[in-house]
Amino acid sequence: MRSLPALFLFVMSLCVSASAQSAKQYQFFVVGDPTNVTRPQPAQPSLVLMGGGTDVDDAFRWMIQKAGGGNFVVIRATGTDAYNPYIYAFGNGVTSVETLIIPNRAAANDPFVLERVRNAEALWIAGGDQADYWEDWKGTPLQAAIQGLANKNIPIGGTSAGLAVLSQYVFNALNGSITSPQALSNPYDKSVSLGRDFLALPGMGNMISDMHLDSRDRMGRLVTFMARIVNDGWTPMTHGIGIDVETALLVENGNATRVGNGSAYFLNTVGIPEVCKPKTPLTYRNVGVQRLSGGGSFSLTNWASYGSSTVNYNISAINGVLSSTQQGGSVY
Known part of the structure; x- marks a missing residue:
């Protein structure tokens, strides 16, 4: 039988151990040397907007070049450190790649997490579920730290759910995902959950973004969100x-160029919807689309392409069904 002092010390050690485990809410993984480095502040803001699926190598090379190397930080709510070796292999002055898994608001308030994010030369928001980012990061010091990087022109990028939270308006998926037919048939379905002002990034104001556009046929729900x-x-x-899978937009000072295998779609509304009410199919005519599939660039500031680089057409939702002015009627 244990003596009382020994038992007391044993129980206390368990309490201390449990306390230490509960205090550390995040996970941290690193390759390279995490010693904080300082690079000159970039002169222009830069963003990478990626549509999900297989990551686009050229986008990360560009982002690292804009950062000037240094400490590249990846944040996510779930998942693994798979980005670490992938990004580190590009080299070009990267001293470390660090993944922080930040699954709750306690982690989003942790001083270590905030220190690593604030000192990043580049920040990547991984895919996952944007509802996690909305519920666990919004209104926390982590959100303020990300905004602080943007204010210093630090390159910021995101893919899939990470892309969703970069625009002013956000499909935050608080009630799960939704398909285009579901959204078009009832624009006020509980799953059409929208929010705003997660971040204020250059060129991303008055805008909503959506990902996996082609592979998951999301044009209809993007029109519904708008x-x-x-x-x-x-x-x-x-x-x-809207951005296809395996596709990214490289945005510098408001001008976007496309890399990868798919297209990017730039939509703009004209007036208010003809019919947009609960439990009623959407009617919204003549939403403008500019599709960027090859070279050239697109100005987010002027909402116009340069060098006739886009294919331009209109799409309409009429009684919940999409149509297009393109020959053949494709909305993509």
């Missing part, structure tokens, strides 16, 4: 960006 934003009085007109 209809809701206008119909609910958030703004008299809005823009949307």
Whole structure:
């Protein structure tokens, strides 16, 4: 039988151990040397907007070049450190790649997490579920730290769910995902859950973004999101960006170029929806689309392409069904 002092010390050691485990809410993984380095502040803001699926190598090379190397930080709510060796292999002055898994608000308030994010030369928001980012990061010091990087022109990028939270308006998926037919048939379905102002990034104001556009046929729900934003009085007109899988936009000082295998779609509304109400199919006519599939660039500031680099057409939702002015009627 244990003596009382020995038992007391044993129980106390368990309490201390449990306390230490509960105090550390995040996970941290690193390759390279995590010693903080200082690089000159970039002169221009830069963003990488990636549509999900297989990552686009050229986008990371560009992002590292804009950062000037240094400490490249990846944040996510779930997942693994798989980005660490992938990004570190590009070299070009990267001294470390660090992944922080930040699964709750306690982790988003942790001093170590905040220190690593604030000192990043580049920040990547991984895919996952944007509802986690919305519920666990919004309104925390982590959100403020990300915004602080943007204010210093530190390159920021995101893919899939990470892309979703980069625009002013956000499909935050608080009630799960939704398909295009579901959204078009009822724009006020509980799963059409929208929020705003997670971040304020250059060129991303008055805009909503969506990902996996081609592979998951999401044009219809993007149009529905835009209809809701206008119909609910958030703004008299809005823009949307939809990006295919294996595709990224490289945005510097408001000008976007495309890399990867797919297309990017730049949408703009014209007026308010004809019919946008609960349990009623959406009717919203003549939403403008500019599709960027090859070279050239697109100005997010002027919402126009340079060098006739886009294919331009209109799409309409009529009684919940999409149509297009393109020959053949494709909305993509």
